[in-house]
Amino acid sequence: MSRPLRLAVVGATGRMGRALLDLLKDDARFEVVAALASSSRLGEPVHAGEEGLRYTREWPAVAPEVAIDFSGPAGLGAALAHCRAHGIALVTGTTGLDQALQDQLAAATHDIPVLRAANFSLGVAVLRRLVREAAAALPDWDLDILEAHHNRKVDAPSGTALALGEAAAAGRNVSLNDSAVYAREGTTGPREHGSIGFAVVRGGDIVGEHEVWVIGQGERVELNHRATDRSIFARGAIEAAHWLAGRQPGAWDIDTMLSERLRR
Structure with a gap:
């Protein structure tokens, strides 16, 4: 059995971030190596009563292979720069991007695989x-x-x-x-x-x-x-992250992922 993929969650204390972490806890395909946030919960354990993973502003020393971002425009901008510098695949559902950030995302696709969607269902x-x-x-x-x-x-x-x-x-x-x-x-x-x-x-x-x-x-x-359940969006983002890791740099989408499934 192959080892789990190293994954970082950006915007980890938000509604989507918490939903992702709850699902990822029992997903053997991944090892969550960072729960990145900028809130008052920094330093707290991600899962109550459990030591180990804590909310942090710092990326881990060993780079993750893929990151899932549901933060905000500022958080996405910082995550994008880090992912691009370290060759980390990026899945993002952050909305409300200005033109400058959209241009940065487009430029990043020359260096890393990026999958962006308004809805991950x-x-x-x-x-x-x-x-x-x-x-x-x-x-x-x-x-x-x-x-x-x-x-x-x-x-x-x-x-x-x-x-x-x-x-x-x-x-x-x-x-x-x-x-x-x-x-x-x-x-x-x-x-x-x-x-x-x-x-x-x-x-x-x-x-x-x-x-x-x-x-x-x-x-x-x-x-x-x-x-009927908001967790469907987190589930879709997790499936996208698993599919995206290891892909060539470029702008990817869920439709391409589904098309690949149909060809199996």
Whole structure:
């Protein structure tokens, strides 16, 4: 049996960081060598009542082979520089990146493998593929994307809804910027042919729900995904990290990982 992969978690005290550490505790494929954070919990043990792994600002002396980042733009910037300098593969789900950080990520792909995703749910990744295929197969049908999240979410539409819109636009060889309709109010007139509509719900504790309606004359195809447990995002990131470690430098994505599975 091969040895476990050395892995670092960046943003370890955040909600996603804690979910990752809980799952990784029992995953024999990995050895967590660093739980990197910048909070008041520095120095505390990661798992209550257990010695060993503690929250820290310091990267380990022996470089990990892969890092998973769910920190924030500042944390990602620092992690990216370290990973690039030490040849560490990087999986990141951090959002809200300015153009400068996006440019740094793009430049880093010349030196290390990088996999970035707005949503690490493997089910959502499959949904994107299905949406792209449905949009391509039914080019003249109307297409709308409906999404619902908890009442604390501050952005709309969700990043996942936008990714589904990009998939639909790619299936039809059009630009989402030119096709998207984000609001309908008042006397809007007939629907513009080829538009991709969005509808948003915010309420309660909804983890995340996404539906894509492809609507023809007398029939409708509905594709949907409902998340009931936030750990699905951590599970997907862990699978991505295991797949990414040892890859050649470049910009990788979950869709490529799924395509590889289909070829087995």
